[in-house]
Amino acid sequence: MSQLIQKYNIPGPRYTSYPTVPYWNQDTFSGEEWKSTLKKSFDESNEKEGISLYIHLPYCESLCTFCGCHKRITKRHDVESPYINSVLKEWKLYCDLLGSKPIVKEMHLGGGTPTFFSPENLQRLINGIFKLALKAPDHEFSFEGHPNNTTKEHLQALYDVGFRRVSYGVQDYNEKVQRAIHRIQPFENVKHVTEAAREIGYTSVSHDLIFGLPHQTLEHVEESILKTKSLRPDRLAFYSYAHVPWLKGNGQRGFKDGDLPSAEAKRSQYEEGKKLLTKVGYEEIGMDHFALKSDSLHQSMVSGKLHRNFMGYTASKTQVMIGLGASSISDSWYSFAQNVKSLEEYRHLVDNDVIPIYRGHILTVEDMIIRKHILNLMCRFKTSWGTDETYFPEISMVKDRLFEMEQDGLVAFGIDGLRVTTEGQPFIRNICMAFDVLLHRKEPETRLFSMTI
Structure with missing residues (x-):
């Protein structure tokens, strides 16, 4: 286990949302x-x-x-x-x-x-x-x-x-x-x-x-x-x-x-x-x-x-x-929005009858599908893509990214899905990262995330 932790201990999101x-x-x-x-x-x-x-x-x-x-x-x-x-x-x-x-x-x-x-x-x-x-x-x-x-x-x-x-x-x-x-x-x-x-x-x-x-x-x-x-x-x-x-x-x-x-x-x-x-x-x-x-x-x-x-x-x-409150994040399921972080700006906007958000994200159809997969993995340690509502074109790339983890006994594939093994559960952030198409399309140039372990 120690060798696997050393191998997979890399910077990665905590996935309290997708997209992060x-x-x-x-x-x-x-x-x-x-x-x-x-x-x-x-x-x-x-x-x-x-x-x-x-x-x-x-x-x-x-x-x-x-x-x-x-x-x-x-x-x-x-x-x-x-x-x-x-x-x-x-x-x-x-x-x-x-x-x-x-x-x-x-x-x-x-x-x-x-x-x-x-x-x-x-x-x-x-x-x-x-x-x-x-x-x-x-x-x-x-x-x-x-x-x-x-x-x-x-x-x-x-x-x-x-x-x-x-x-x-x-x-x-x-x-x-x-x-x-x-x-x-x-x-x-x-x-x-x-x-x-x-x-x-x-x-x-x-x-x-x-x-x-x-x-x-x-x-x-x-x-x-x-x-x-x-x-x-x-x-x-x-x-x-x-x-x-x-x-x-x-x-x-x-x-x-x-x-x-x-x-x-x-x-x-x-x-x-x-x-x-x-x-x-x-x-x-x-x-x-x-x-x-x-x-x-x-x-x-x-x-x-x-x-x-x-x-x-x-x-x-x-x-x-x-x-x-200042800096709070809201989730409508279809979009995210974050409040301004400055207490002074927060109070000024609210006092002027303005909902005090300053940034956010409207989820695309692809975002919604991948969000469901990451929630499934985070909460149930398994997911599947056998229906139109759960399939996305890059699933073959996801499977390629998970090949080494499969070899290490961290995930097990079925016909149209996968489950995280008991040995793989400590590496759930890494497994979710394989599904994170936005992360792979644009890898960060600077350090954004804490280490996964």
Whole structure:
């Protein structure tokens, strides 16, 4: 396995969308066409499956140097109310466009640090959303909580408005690693907020762990997993640290490149970490994710309902996902659109009754077909092309690109399709790249993506 990881560890997309953002065709994109596809998709799907909402809350009190998210560092909490006002106004612009009340099936608060906001302001935000919308009977609402500043009041306030899932960013428990990434949070803090969520009634608690961090060793990864096991979170994300300072400026320069584990050490952290997670009772879900058998993410994988979008893996599919807040990305199924990243520009546009998108992509027929294949691979580890709706002319080239992976036992071909073998699952990004015709037609001249492992 180690030789295969070394062989296939190359830069590649994470495929939270297809086409990936660097391959969006902005020349053919227009805000009016985006709104038209959104209205079409909403009319097709709202009554049947509802919609998803992602709300970006960008503020943090301090900078974590491993983070690649769009954020604003400040200790001034008077920014909370004006930002919430803008998000609620943006939501009204969308509701006016859609014409009837959205039924919200999934909602996620991300950041930044959502728990930077006071419990009262978070409740005001959610109550404001549902002045114009309905909650689906089987809704699943989640938020990202910082273990150092998530209080029982935060947890209770969000529980009271329908949230039952919380995700805590743990990363690693070793103090030297935590100092390097500027994220000091003792195990006791994580234990306290995990237990507090369960006492209140949250049905799914998730922890995020990262391997490949500066100064991190295999022993650190194993220690973090064993400490995590003692708290028994329902879900786990086990991510590779994506070192992309060329994209994120100085935010990822709180340490030297030489402080990062070698490629061989990082491979060992990945392989041994996965083995240990499985040993302590977690089932692997898609890529980078693990869950107990009792969690809805595992159940959705077993039932074939697992979905992937800009929020990552979700337990069910909605055709429409609307992103609110600066830098958020929306998905109408037929097109993508991203909001402006500058907080000042975002508020200015919304204040002037403009939906604040600045770039996007209208999917072609070919895009739609390949998107389905990549979703099938990411969520079900198999796909087929035996019908007119799933066939595309370059499928023979895809098979050629996968020939070596077939020889290595990572994929197995059938008559009109393929399945990813158990040995091939760690290489799912590489397998998806074989289907990515845009990537192969125009290979990037500069570094765009993190390493696949």
